[in-house]
Amino acid sequence: MRKWLFCLVPFFSSAGAQVDSAFFKKVFDEALLNGHAYARLGELCKTIGPRLSGSLEAEKAVQWGKTMLGTYGFDSVYLQPVMVPKWERGAQEGLWFSSKTFSRSIRSKKPVDYNCEAFESRPLKPSGKYQIPGVALGGSVGTNGMLKAGLVSIHKDIELDSLGKLGLLKGKVVLLNRPFPEQYLNTFKAYGACVGQRVNGASKAAMYGAVAVLVRSMSNRCDLHPHTGVMIYDEKQPKIPAMAVATAVANLLDRLATEDSGLQVHLQLNCKMYPDVMSANVIAQHKGNAFPERIIAFGGHFDSWDQGEGAHDDGAGCMHAFEALRLLKQIGYKPRHTLRCVWWMNEENGLRGATEYAKIAGANKEIHVAALESDRGGFTPRGFGVDSVFLANLENYRNLLNSYGIGDIEKGGGGADIGPLKKYFPGAVFVGFIPDSQRYFDVHHAETDVFENVNKRELHLGAAAVAVMIAILDQQLD
Amino acid sequence: MRKWLFCLVPFFSSAGAQVDSAFFKKVFDEALLNGHAYARLGELCKTIGPRLSGSLEAEKAVQWGKTMLGTYGFDSVYLQPVMVPKWERGAQEGLWFSSKTFSRSIRSKKPVDYNCEAFESRPLKPSGKYQIPGVALGGSVGTNGMLKAGLVSIHKDIELDSLGKLGLLKGKVVLLNRPFPEQYLNTFKAYGACVGQRVNGASKAAMYGAVAVLVRSMSNRCDLHPHTGVMIYDEKQPKIPAMAVATAVANLLDRLATEDSGLQVHLQLNCKMYPDVMSANVIAQHKGNAFPERIIAFGGHFDSWDQGEGAHDDGAGCMHAFEALRLLKQIGYKPRHTLRCVWWMNEENGLRGATEYAKIAGANKEIHVAALESDRGGFTPRGFGVDSVFLANLENYRNLLNSYGIGDIEKGGGGADIGPLKKYFPGAVFVGFIPDSQRYFDVHHAETDVFENVNKRELHLGAAAVAVMIAILDQQLD
Numbered sequence: 003m004r005k006w007l008f009c010l011v012p013f014f015s016s017a018g019a020q021v022d023s024a025f026f027k028k029v030f031d032e033a034l035l036n037g038h039a040y041a042r043l044g045e046l047c048k049t050i051g052p053r054l055s056g057s058l059e060a061e062k063a064v065q066w067g068k069t070m071l072g073t074y075g076f077d078s079v080y081l082q083p084v085m086v087p088k089w090e091r092g093a094q095e096g097l098w099f100s101s102k103t104f105s106r107s108i109r110s111k112k113p114v115d116y117n118c119e120a121f122e123s124r125p126l127k128p129s130g131k132y133q134i135p136g137v138a139l140g141g142s143v144g145t146n147g148m149l150k151a152g153l154v155s156i157h158k159d160i161e162l163d164s165l166g167k168l169g170l171l172k173g174k175v176v177l178l179n180r181p182f183p184e185q186y187l188n189t190f191k192a193y194g195a196c197v198g199q200r201v202n203g204a205s206k207a208a209m210y211g212a213v214a215v216l217v218r219s220m221s222n223r224c225d226l227h228p229h230t231g232v233m234i235y236d237e238k239q240p241k242i243p244a245m246a247v248a249t250a251v252a253n254l255l256d257r258l259a260t261e262d263s264g265l266q267v268h269l270q271l272n273c274k275m276y277p278d279v280m281s282a283n284v285i286a287q288h289k290g291n292a293f294p295e296r297i298i299a300f301g302g303h304f305d306s307w308d309q310g311e312g313a314h315d316d317g318a319g320c321m322h323a324f325e326a327l328r329l330l331k332q333i334g335y336k337p338r339h340t341l342r343c344v345w346w347m348n349e350e351n352g353l354r355g356a357t358e359y360a361k362i363a364g365a366n367k368e369i370h371v372a373a374l375e376s377d378r379g380g381f382t383p384r385g386f387g388v389d390s391v392f393l394a395n396l397e398n399y400r401n402l403l404n405s406y407g408i409g410d411i412e413k414g415g416g417g418a419d420i421g422p423l424k425k426y427f428p429g430a431v432f433v434g435f436i437p438d439s440q441r442y443f444d445v446h447h448a449e450t451d452v453f454e455n456v457n458k459r460e461l462h463l464g465a466a467a468v469a470v471m472i473a474i475l476d477q478q479l480d
Numbered sequence: 481m482r483k484w485l486f487c488l489v490p491f492f493s494s495a496g497a498q499v500d501s502a503f504f505k506k507v508f509d510e511a512l513l514n515g516h517a518y519a520r521l522g523e524l525c526k527t528i529g530p531r532l533s534g535s536l537e538a539e540k541a542v543q544w545g546k547t548m549l550g551t552y553g554f555d556s557v558y559l560q561p562v563m564v565p566k567w568e569r570g571a572q573e574g575l576w577f578s579s580k581t582f583s584r585s586i587r588s589k590k591p592v593d594y595n596c597e598a599f600e601s602r603p604l605k606p607s608g609k610y611q612i613p614g615v616a617l618g619g620s621v622g623t624n625g626m627l628k629a630g631l632v633s634i635h636k637d638i639e640l641d642s643l644g645k646l647g648l649l650k651g652k653v654v655l656l657n658r659p660f661p662e663q664y665l666n667t668f669k670a671y672g673a674c675v676g677q678r679v680n681g682a683s684k685a686a687m688y689g690a691v692a693v694l695v696r697s698m699s700n701r702c703d704l705h706p707h708t709g710v711m712i713y714d715e716k717q718p719k720i721p722a723m724a725v726a727t728a729v730a731n732l733l734d735r736l737a738t739e740d741s742g743l744q745v746h747l748q749l750n751c752k753m754y755p756d757v758m759s760a761n762v763i764a765q766h767k768g769n770a771f772p773e774r775i776i777a778f779g780g781h782f783d784s785w786d787q788g789e790g791a792h793d794d795g796a797g798c799m800h801a802f803e804a805l806r807l808l809k810q811i812g813y814k815p816r817h818t819l820r821c822v823w824w825m826n827e828e829n830g831l832r833g834a835t836e837y838a839k840i841a842g843a844n845k846e847i848h849v850a851a852l853e854s855d856r857g858g859f860t861p862r863g864f865g866v867d868s869v870f871l872a873n874l875e876n877y878r879n880l881l882n883s884y885g886i887g888d889i890e891k892g893g894g895g896a897d898i899g900p901l902k903k904y905f906p907g908a909v910f911v912g913f914i915p916d917s918q919r920y921f922d923v924h925h926a927e928t929d930v931f932e933n934v935n936k937r938e939l940h941l942g943a944a945a946v947a948v949m950i951a952i953l954d955q956q957l958d
Contacts, residue, residue, distance in 0.1 A: 030663070030665065031663045034662045034663045034665075035662050035663050040594065040595060041593065041594040041595045042594075043594075044592075044594025044595075045594060048592075048594065114522075114526075115519065116518065116519040116520075116521075116522025116523060116526065116931070117518060117519045117522075117936070119932075184512045184513050184937075185508070185509045185512050185513050187508065187512075187884065187885065187941075189937075222936070222937055223936070382860070382916050382918050384885070406665065407665065407862070407888070410885070438860050438916065440860050440935060440937045440938050440941070441935055441937075441938070444935070453594070454597075457918060457919055457922070458595070458700070458701070459662075459667075459700055459918045459919075460918050460919070463665075463918065
């Protein structure tokens with residue numbers, strides 16, 4: 003995250019006269035004193051909870067969203083139907099191991115490691131078979147009963163190939179154990195560096211005869227919460243079950259695999275794909291007065307994984323967008339373009355909502371001049387990733403953005419849900435909202451992504467940041 | 481929090497050659513990959529816990545600190561004795577109210593307010609008298625048995641005077657209910673705007689005949705955790721008991737005071753002052769090679785309130801300083817000045833440690849060229865408050881600081897514990913470490929200021945930020 007490097011003396015152009023320091027103050031004051039995002043996120047998380055695409059909860063959430071947005075007097079609120087995939091976890095999965103050395107190992111009184119909220123605090127009861135937390139990865143096939151095999155732990159992609167070629171993965175459960183590279187300041191960069199083993203690891207292991215994979219959770223924390231997420235099969239390989247294991251569990255299994263050649267893991271996954279079902283994007287908009295036919299779209303994804311409550315991922319992003327629209331309306335801002343808040347369905351395992359949204363916009367010639375996405379959680383805002391063509395337009399707002407702590411501007415504005423719009427509107431400005439990234443992967447796709455882990459002020463500051471950026475886009479674009 | 485405004489082209493002076501981008505990377509990599517601060521904070525919080533000045537726990541903590549620091553091979557580790565005040569809470573205090581209207585009020589099914597983690601989730605059992613959470617403020621006298629009186633809720637200082645002059649506070653318990661001004665981006669500014677009612681409110685109310693005060697917690701959160709903190713009596717007024725009430729409790733009592741003229745509160749405080757006892761500042765240092773007799777001191781306060789575990793306040797600041805010293809040693813940095821990590825005792829209710837430290841430094845002519853304090857919690861670092869004389873020296877490091885997200889530089893470097901040094905070393909450079917402030921007052925002085933609410937990466941990034949600033953001071957000063 004770089005501050006930007008040009009050093010022009012900041013003067014305000016008359017074009018942006020409506021968006022000045024008084025405007026910033028009004029937006030931030032309203033967000034911090036009377037913000038709605040937090041309470042609405044609470045309702046969503048606590049009365050509906052997680053909303054995996056195709057689930058009953060996703061359907062309930064869509065209806066809740068339409069009704070809730072309908073109470074705010076926006077110019078229009080509507081649903082945009084879209085078919086989505088339906089994968090279900092089924093009955094709670096289970097993961098166990100059996101090891102002759104473990105009961106000895108756990109009895110050895112090693113000092114408590116405060117770096118890891120794990121076995122010290124919740125010791126496993128010795129018995130023949132130890133249950134440990136694990137959850138199916140999204141899209142995985144089931145095990146069709148109990149599956150039992152020896153374990154091989156893999157730390158690097160190259161190890162998978164070398165052991166595989168020696169035939170050592172045949173009939174084994176493979177633990178894909180490449181950890182987060184902790185040294186990256188930006189945790190999304192760390193995620194990018196190891197998420198491949200979750201998405202494609204099962205088929206790579208299957209190619210060498212593995213019968214299942216356990217995937218180390220993509221997280222900075224050492225704890226007992228497994229993090230799910232999408233996995234994709236290579237149709238040329240046998241489809242083997244894939245399960246996420248918590249970081250502390252991955253560490254334990256890795257150690258046991260070294261100590262105990264007789265280590266066995268047992269797993270049962272009851273998950274299954276079903277035919278596609280109908281769902282919807284949820285949309286609220288406010289008409290522009292100068293260019294009503296030209297649209298600035300901003301939003302997050304409304305579906306979530308079925309662990310936790312999808313609070314940060316991406317309830318927060320949806321609430322940022324709704325609240326930005328509300329804030330601008332509430333303070334009496336008159337948009338030049340039509341401002342459209344979009345909650346895209348099915349980002350997590352298909353991107354169908356975003357794809358459909360872009361297709362319809364393209365077909366109907368709903369000209370998009372800009373699109374902004376918030377899908378990095380509800381943490382303290384730091385800045386934005388912005389298409390390089392628009393960087394010069396931000397120069398006038400530089401000191402203002404800095405004074406509100408949101409002046410970290412990166413080149414390149416992206417996001418999965420606004421991505422498909424680029425094909426139809428290549429000239430539009432794409433912007434990604436960037437909050438502080440340090441805590442995101444503590445909770446991402448895990449049972450801990452709940453409302454309690456969202457901070458009200460952080461969420462509301464994010465909404466205010468999105469609102470002022472939308473207004474800047476509205477002022478600076480034609 | 482402003483980014484700084486000058487716009488010189490950044491070139492590195494040869495003076496700072498040791499502190500370049502490779503140096504920054506080494507410090508941050510070591511902190512993020514192998515940081516010690518988090519695990520040591522865990523030990524402190526979980527094996528000792530809170531450490532109020534003069535308590536047995538504070539004494540244990542001092543011994544733990546000396547032993548722990550002694551394992552790191554620093555040039556010297558020693559204790560600096562200092563007498564501190566001793567105030568004890570005694571047996572758990574209690575707060576109740578009795579109201580005829582409340583049971584009706586609680587039965588009316590109002591919708592859940594997700595803005596407040598409060599009564600909806602933990603309903604009070606109807607009975608004649610309802611117990612609500614409250615804790616004595618530090619320094620308060622006890623009630624000498626149960627105290628019972630009507631309640632008057634005060635929202636502004638001016639109300640206290642106007643009602644007081646009308647004789648309406650006589651014999652009453654006064655609720656000092658001025659809330660945090662939520663609109664301030666910097667929560668420390670909000671704290672400053674209302675902490676006066678906690679520190680001086682009791683004596684002001686006593687002047688008008690009040691028999692006790694309840695003080696609304698200095699917090700952004702609406703919840704059921706009371707936040708304690710220091711209060712000071714005006715010796716000219718009667719000393720009346722003073723208790724902190726949680727924000728949600730203050731809201732409830734405020735409402736009941738309007739609805740029910742018969743509202744009574746009952747309180748019992750068992751706290752007491754004792755004679756001063758001996759304690760100590762804990763110090764670890766690394767000798768400089770160019771100016772060993774010239775010192776750069778940096779640290780936090782080692783005492784805490786007796787609620788929670790003093791994790792953010794100020795275990796985090798102490799660990800920042802220790803870890804900064806360790807990081808610089810670990811990566812082989814050769815300091816020009818003597819680097820001294822200081823854990824000051826008794827910041828919370830006396831500042832005796834800092835006062836003694838400065839006095840001894842002055843008397844012994846231990847020349848301090850700079851002092852840095854960390855007492856704003858273990859959150860993601862944003863920058864520093866820096867004496868204006870030193871701002872130009874930072875210009876060379878501007879892009880580096882920005883690229884690590886710590887380029888928010890404010891004028892004016894302060895902190896309670898480094899304050900007393902200014903008298904003896906007016907030419908020294910004073911620096912305050914500034915992390916993100918949004919969550920600090922959620923937990924400050926409350927039972928929620930525990931290790932679990934500290935994030936490992938955020939803490940370690942803070943330590944790395946302190947380390948690089950110490951090295952910059954070391955390079956730039958003579």
